[in-house]
Amino acid sequence: MSPVLEQWQREIETASGGLVVLVRVETDPVENVLRIAPQFPGRPIVAQRLSQEAFVVQFIRTHAMSITYEGPEGNFHFVLLNMARAADWEGLEDSILAHEFGHLWLNATGFRSLPMQQDALRDCLAIHVNDIVHHILLRQEARRRGIDAMAYWLNTREAWMKSVAGSEAPALDECQEWQIVAECVDALMGASRWPRLGEFLNLMRTRHPRLMDRAVQLRDLLSPLDLWDRSVYEYALSAVSRALSVQ
Numbered sequence: 135m136s137p138v139l140e141q142w143q144r145e146i147e148t149a150s151g152g153l154v155v156l157v158r159v160e161t162d163p164v165e166n167v168l169r170i171a172p173q174f175p176g177r178p179i180v181a182q183r184l185s186q187e188a189f190v191v192q193f194i195r196t197h198a199m200s201i202t203y204e205g206p207e208g209n210f211h212f213v214l215l216n217m218a219r220a221a222d223w224e225g226l227e228d229s230i231l232a233h234e235f236g237h238l239w240l241n242a243t244g245f246r247s248l249p250m251q252q253d254a255l256r257d258c259l260a261i262h263v264n265d266i267v268h269h270i271l272l273r274q275e276a277r278r279r280g281i282d283a284m285a286y287w288l289n290t291r292e293a294w295m296k297s298v299a300g301s302e303a304p305a306l307d308e309c310q311e312w313q314i315v316a317e318c319v320d321a322l323m324g325a326s327r328w329p330r331l332g333e334f335l336n337l338m339r340t341r342h343p344r345l346m347d348r349a350v351q352l353r354d355l356l357s358p359l360d361l362w363d364r365s366v367y368e369y370a371l372s373a374v375s376r377a378l379s380v381q
């Protein structure tokens with residue numbers, strides 16, 4: 135981990151009073167189970183979370199997730215890396231960690247995420263609402279600290295474009311649709327210097343025209359807002375939540 139990230143980790147720990155713990159989650163394809171290191175601070179909490187189906191359904195679709203836990207065992211921020219997909223961020227681990235640290239730092243400094251409720255669909259909505267709003271702020275904060283939080287994201291999008299070339303868009307469930315909307319908002323608001331942005335947006339518009347329209351609406355809603363104002367931030371969370379819930 136780079137010194138800049140170590141400094142950011144210390145700031146998260148000071149601001150929140152919780153320990154930041156990096157957890158690499160390995161998938162055993164033979165037994166189809168998830169494995170974590172035998173010992174680390176707060177391990178039973180992570181093991182318990184990884185036994186919840188609703189959580190695992192979300193986790194295996196992502197590269198990384200962070201969990202904040204406050205309880206009798208202590209206060210923790212677990213940064214879970216989905217090692218089954220580690221090839222996607224090879225050489226760019228600082229970028230993906232900056233992304234997760236950004237979420238934690240925002241939560242620790244009063245930009246709280248919508249809470250999880252142990253309900254697969256509602257939690258999926260909350261994850262993508264949180265992502266859409268948090269990502270705008272964390273990209274700015276990471277840039278201020280000299281880290282490019284978008285590097286791994288662009289890498290994975292370029293790999294995705296290659297993998298879907300010439301194929302039909304699959305039917306999506308509601309949760310997958312929200313993920314696509316969130317990705318389109320990320321692209322529209324956070325990838326202006328990406329040479330392949332136009333190509334990516336055209337592809338999204340061809341494959342998911344309705345979802346792309348919703349992303350553009352959200353971009354128009356969020357762009358003028360000063361999300362560093364916490365009351366505006368709270369308004370943005372509820373506005374995005376409402377917009378995504380409408381069919």
Ligand SMILES: [Zn+2]
Pocket residue numbers: 233237265269
């Ligand atoms: Zn995120």
